[in-house]
Amino acid sequence: xxxxxxxxxxxxxxxxxxxxxxxxxxxxxxxxxxxxxxxxxxxxxxxxxxxxxxxxxxxxxxxxxxxxxxxxxxxxxxxxxxxxxxxxxxxxxxxxxxxxxxxxxxxxxxxxxxxxxxxxxxxxxxxxxxxxxxxxxxxxxxxxxxxxxxxxxxxxxxxxxxxxxxxxxxxxxxxxxxxxxxxxxxxxxxxxxxxxxxxxxxxxxxxxxxxxxxxxxxxxxxxxxxxxxxxxxxxxxxxxxxxxxxxxxxxxxxxxxxxxxxxxxxxxxxxxxxxxxxxxxxxxxxxxxxxxxxxxxxxxxxxxxxxxxxxxxxxxxxxxxxxxxxxxxxxxxxxxxxxxxxxxxxxxxxxxxxxxx
Numbered sequence: 317x318x319x320x321x322x323x324x325x326x327x328x329x330x331x332x333x334x335x336x337x338x339x340x341x342x343x344x345x346x347x348x349x350x351x352x353x354x355x356x357x358x359x360x361x362x363x364x365x366x367x368x369x370x371x372x373x374x375x376x377x378x379x380x381x382x383x384x385x386x387x388x389x390x391x392x393x394x395x396x397x398x399x400x401x402x403x404x405x406x407x408x409x410x411x412x413x414x415x416x417x418x419x420x421x422x423x424x425x426x427x428x429x430x431x432x433x434x435x436x437x438x439x440x441x442x443x444x445x446x447x448x449x450x451x452x453x454x455x456x457x458x459x460x461x462x463x464x465x466x467x468x469x470x471x472x473x474x475x476x477x478x479x480x481x482x483x484x485x486x487x488x489x490x491x492x493x494x495x496x497x498x499x500x501x502x503x504x505x506x507x508x509x510x511x512x513x514x515x516x517x518x519x520x521x522x523x524x525x526x527x528x529x530x531x532x533x534x535x536x537x538x539x540x541x542x543x544x545x546x547x548x549x550x551x552x553x554x555x556x557x558x559x560x561x562x563x564x565x566x567x568x569x570x571x572x573x574x575x576x577x578x579x580x581x582x583x584x585x586x587x588x589x590x591x592x593x594x595x596x597x598x599x600x601x602x603x604x605x606x607x608x609x610x611x612x613x614x615x616x617x618x619x620x621x622x623x624x625x626x627x628x629x630x631x632x633x634x635x636x637x638x639x640x641x642x643x644x645x646x647x648x649x650x651x652x653x654x655x656x657x658x659x660x661x662x663x664x665x666x667x668x669x670x671x672x673x
Contacts, residue, residue, distance in 0.1 A: 318640070318641045319474055320365065320369050320637040320638070320640045320641070321367055321637065321638055321641075322474065322636050323637060324634050326357065326478065327630075327634065330438070330442065330481065333438055333481075333482075334354070334437070334438045334439055335348075337437055337438050337485055337487055338437075340487050341419065341437075341486075341487060343366040344487070346487070348435055348436060348437040348485075348486050348487075349435065349437055349439070349454075350435060350609075350611055351614065351619055351622070351666075352553055352611070352612070352614060352621070352667075353434070353435050353439070353553075353573045353611070354435075354437070354439040354560070355434055355622060355623070355626050356443075356553040356555070356663065356666070356667060357433050357434070357439040357440055357442055357443035358439050358442050358443075358626075358630075359555055359626065359629070359659040359662060359663075360429060360442075360443045360444060360445075360555050360559075360659075361442030361443055361447075361507075362442075362629070362630065362633040362655060362659075363446050363652070363655060363656055363659060364444035364445060364448075364573040365633070365635060365637060366636060366648070366651060366652040366655055367446040367449065367652060368449065369637065369640040369648055370581065370645065370648045370649055370652055371449040371646075373596060373645070374449060374453070375452070375453040376447050376470065377459075377467065378453055379453065379456065379457065379459075379460050379466060379469060380460075380466050380498075380596050381462065382457055382460035383460040383463070383464075383465070383466055384662050385430075385609075386460070386560060387460060387461060388461060388462060388463060388464040388487075388507065389462060389463035390463050390465075391462070391463040391465065391468075392466055393465045393467060393468060395494060398464070398465075398468060399471075399472065400468065402459065402464045402468045403466070403472040403475060403476070403522075404523075405458075405462075406456070406459065406469070406472045406473055407476055407521050407522045407523055407526070408526060409455050409456055409459070409519070409632070410452075410455075410476055410521040411519050411520055411521065411526040411527070411530075412455060413452055413455040413456075413479075413503060414427075414519040414521065415519045415530075415532065416455075418519070419516065419542055419565055419586055420518045420583075420585070421562070421582060421583055421584070421586060421587040421589070422451065422584060423452075424562060424568075424586075424587045425447070425450070425563045425566060425587075426447045426448045426450065426451070426588075427444040427445060427448070427563035428444045428445075428546055428561065428562045429443065429444065429558050429559055430443050430444055430445060431508060431544075431545065431546050432546055432549075432550040432554050432558055433544065433569060434544050434545040434549070434609045435544060435609075436485070436486055436505060436508055436542070436544045437484060437486065437650045438481065438482070438484050438485055440482045440484045440544075441480060441482075441484035442663060444553075445559060446559050447559060447563075454494060456469065456473075459462070462652075475610060476521050476522055477511055479499075479521065480499065480504075480522075482501075483499055483500055483501045483503070483504040483571060484501075484504065484508075485501050486501070486505065487501075487512060488494055488501040488502075489501075489502065490501075490502045490536070495524070495595075496524070496528075497522060497523065497524065497525060498522060498524055499518070499520045499521060499522055499523065499524050500524070501517045502529075502536045503520070503524050503533075503536070505517060505536055505542045505673045506535070506536050506542065507519065508536050508542070508544050509542035509543055509544060509604075510543055510544070510545060510546065510547050510604050511540055511541075511542065511543055511604050513534060513537060513540055514534055514540070514542065516532070517532055517533065517534035518532065518533060518534060523595045525652070526619055534596055541605070542624050543604035543605060543607070545607075545609075547602060547611065548561070548562075549607070550610070551610045552610075552658055552663070553662075553663035553666045553667060554659075554663040554664075554665070555556050555610070555656060555660065556656065560649055562587060565587075566582065566583065566587075569582060569591065569594060570582060572594045572595055573591040573593060573594045574592075574593040574594075575591070575592070575593065576591060578591035578593070579591070579593075592633070597604075606665055612666075612667060612668055613668065614666060614668065615668075618665050618666070618668070621665050622662050622665040622666055625658065625662050625665065626659075626662050628658070629655055629658040629659060629662070632651070632654065632655060632658075633651075634646070635657050636651035636655070641660070645663075
């Protein structure tokens, strides 16, 4: 079965769990959902999946080429130890990709999409970038070099990704010993928070052990409520704006930087590094607890139209993913363009004219 078809099959389960989390939150008086935010997050997720299918010829194609021409060994695909070892190695390499995704501007430009939501719930887990294929594959090439078969690589990568879905919730508290070894809801809430004590911590995908080993672990503190989003808050629901936000900032900064060496350096520096000679932006003390969320009110009519259009786009995406392996690259690109245009339309429905203008 094609990996994209697996995503289609698990999507109803994702949506059911999202509905269950929403219901539990309502019963507890701690609802963590807003319709516009949830539609934006899930929309970015389906756009990412379509982009991933289209660019698999690059990401998986390069892996296969390295495996075929540069592998030091040929590990047996029928050995359970190969599968276990591959999952552990994938999770270790994911830690480093994730860590560099926060500490270098070029990788943060892609990864920032996942952090833009100012809410933390299961829909946030589905909020993924559409540009991660540009450089993320580089981190996993050691697996090809040591001879991890492409099928094993693809499956353990999917396992690592699916595991991370359930940790995006505020409805599950601390889990004792589990929190010490694994990425858990408490540990990952810290990762998504913009509070000073939590910033750039807890990068682990399945295991939190990597953070403990390499000094990036932070417990969730009783006296410090997690505040979510990014410090450069995204004030929009449009998926193209979301994916382009940090890239635009970097190109603008690049144009304002006088020295060519610094123009190049800023892509490998932290996202907020200020090159010498570039205008210094005005700054005010950052207080996460005082920042209002972007949550423009919506009429019932706009909500109904947005949900109806979104469900239609979800159906189109499911069909495109299911048949993607039989489609040409042009057909895959057309499906991506169609769904992206539709999501932009949904975004417009979620922003009242008084806010949009």
